[in-house]
Amino acid sequence: MTAPAPTTQASGRVSQSAFDGSRLRVILLLDIHDGAQQEFLDAYEHMRNQVASVPGHLSDQLCQSIENPSQWLITSEWESAPPFLAWVNSEEHLETVRPLHSCVRDTRSLRFSVLRETFGGGAGAAAPAGNGLQSAPRLGDGVVRHALTFTVRPGSESKVAEILAGYESPEARVDDTTRLCRTSLFMHGNRVVRAIEVRGDLLAALRHVARQPEVRAVEEALNPHLEQDRDLDDPQSARAFFTRAALPAVHHVASCGPRSPRVRRHALYYPARPGRGMDLARLLSRQDEIAAGDPHGPVRAATVFQRDDVVVRLVEVEGEPDAAPARVLGLEEPGSAAEAAPLLDTEALGLDGPPAGERDLLRLLSHTGMRLVTDRTAPGS
Numbered sequence: 411m412t413a414p415a416p417t418t419q420a421s422g423r424v425s426q427s428a429f430d431g432s433r434l435r436v437i438l439l440l441d442i443h444d445g446a447q448q449e450f451l452d453a454y455e456h457m458r459n460q461v462a463s464v465p466g467h468l469s470d471q472l473c474q475s476i477e478n479p480s481q482w483l484i485t486s487e488w489e490s491a492p493p494f495l496a497w498v499n500s501e502e503h504l505e506t507v508r509p510l511h512s513c514v515r516d517t518r519s520l521r522f523s524v525l526r527e528t529f530g531g532g533a534g535a536a537a538p539a540g541n542g543l544q545s546a547p548r549l550g551d552g553v554v555r556h557a558l559t560f561t562v563r564p565g566s567e568s569k570v571a572e573i574l575a576g577y578e579s580p581e582a583r584v585d586d587t588t589r590l591c592r593t594s595l596f597m598h599g600n601r602v603v604r605a606i607e608v609r610g611d612l613l614a615a616l617r618h619v620a621r622q623p624e625v626r627a628v629e630e631a632l633n634p635h636l637e638q639d640r641d642l643d644d645p646q647s648a649r650a651f652f653t654r655a656a657l658p659a660v661h662h663v664a665s666c667g668p669r670s671p672r673v674r675r676h677a678l679y680y681p682a683r684p685g686r687g688m689d690l691a692r693l694l695s696r697q698d699e700i701a702a703g704d705p706h707g708p709v710r711a712a713t714v715f716q717r718d719d720v721v722v723r724l725v726e727v728e729g730e731p732d733a734a735p736a737r738v739l740g741l742e743e744p745g746s747a748a749e750a751a752p753l754l755d756t757e758a759l760g761l762d763g764p765p766a767g768e769r770d771l772l773r774l775l776s777h778t779g780m781r782l783v784t785d786r787t788a789p790g791s
Contacts, residue, residue: 423702425550426662426713428491429692432523432544433468436494438484441516447479450513454484460506461486466493480515489542491523492688495658499717504653511646518613551664553591554612557605557657557715557722564600566635571597573631575784580622582788588614592787594724596780598679600637603657603722603780605677605715657715657722661695663702664711673710673728677780678739680721681758690753691716694723694740701737708734719755722780731779735771739778747771 442450454472461467470486488494497503523544562570574595582590588610596603608615619625629642640651682690691714698712711726725731727738736742741750747765756762759777761770 423666424661424663424699425548425553426555426659427548427695428495428658428660429695430523430544431490431542432525433542434488434491434494435522435524436486436488437520437522438486439518439520440482440484440514442480442482442513443515444480446513447474450482450510453509453513456509457506464493464497466490466497487524491521491660492692494521495660495716496688499656499658504650511649550662552609554608554610555605555659555662555713556608556612556616557603557659558652558655559601559603559657559715559717559720559722560651560655561637562600562602562632562635563637567597567600570602570632570635571781571783573628573635574602577628578624579786579788580619580625582790584608584610584615584618587611588618590615590619590788592785594675594677594785595783596677596679596722597783598677598778598780601679601720602783603677603679603715605713605722605724657717657720659713660691660716661698661714662711663695663698665702665707665709666705669710670728673726675782675785676725676727676731676738677782678723678725678775678778679780680723680778681755682719682721682753683755684719686753687716687719687721690721690750693746693750693753694721697740697743697746700743701740707737709737712740731775732772735768735775739771739775741765741771 440450451472458470458472461470466489468487468489470484473483473485475481475483486494524542525544525547527541527543579593580590584590588608590606591609592605592607594605596605606612606615606619626642633640633642638651638654641647680690680694694712695714698709698714701707701709701712708728708731709725710728713724715722715724723740725738725740731738734742736747741747751765759774761773761777765771765774
């Protein structure tokens with residue numbers, strides 16, 4: 411007899427999180443070029459020895475389809491999401507997987523928190539609580555959130571903003587199950603952040619957008635202004651650029667309060683001290699969960715994006731941000747500003763020291779605030 415699942419209440423506010431403390435299961439689906447199976451296996455044997463030494467990695471399995479020899483599957487288990495995200499977004503990861511590129515026709519990566527676990531042996535007993543399982547299922551609005559970030563050459567910011575604001579929106583419908591919902595573009599100095607919301611398959615949506623003539627024209631117009639050179643006609647160059655540009659959403663929370671036409675989207679850029687980006691993202695996510703519990707607060711939703719020492723937070727705010735700087739910054743709870751101080755690169759923000767008081771919070775809000783370039787919502791979204 412299988413033991414009943416624990417009776418836990420799902421979170422209606424947090425729909426996306428890398429910080430639930432649970433183990434992570436990563437599934438990589440691969441379509442291998444015909445005749446390249448042995449080459450792929452040799453590359454994997456070399457790669458797996460390197461991956462085994464990555465902190466947080468627990469195990470992996472390589473599987474081949476019994477029906478189609480070109481279809482392969484790699485599953486890996488990690489102590490939690492943060493160490494995996496730190497590795498998969500690193501230059502080390504790019505170099506590790508480079509030998510696979512010549513063998514692989516297509517890939518798809520899926521990431522899951524482990525929610526329940528049942529062991530065999532006849533009893534079929536569920537795993538006891540507290541062993542790295544996600545405590546409760548997350549609910550949400552069916553929207554997948556992702557972002558890209560890159561820097562442009564200093565002095566080209568105005569031209570880049572003009573290019574990014576002037577293109578025609580691509581077709582929202584991707585296929586019968588996937589649709590583009592919203593795209594927001596922001597700039598902070600010479601850094602560009604493009605936040606994307608998709609209902610359905612994120613990878614299908616990104617490929618759909620990349621094929622649109624109006625988007626391709628924008629990307630080509632941006633090329634002379636990018637700090638990192640790229641050649642979109644070279645698959646390896648394009649892959650390397652967009653891999654480095656990926657800015658994953660690590661946490662999303664929505665308030666249980668009513669929506670209002672006065673709600674506006676803002677973006678905040680928090681440069682972290684070297685090696686402290688994940689800690690800063692975790693702090694902001696925890697503060698957002700507390701804020702979301704107040705149905706009368708000004709913050710209606712918040713998404714934290716993080717890669718290395720780049721942390722960006724999208725905030726849906728009712729009213730003017732200056733009216734509640736601590737809440738909009740995600741630093742309202744007692745001690746949170748002091749906790750954030752050693753994590754923030756205050757010099758990069760142009761601040762003399764950690765924020766201490768409303769005047770400093772207003773200055774921090776001013777320095778972290780990103781310039782809105784364009785915010786487009788698809789009809790019916």
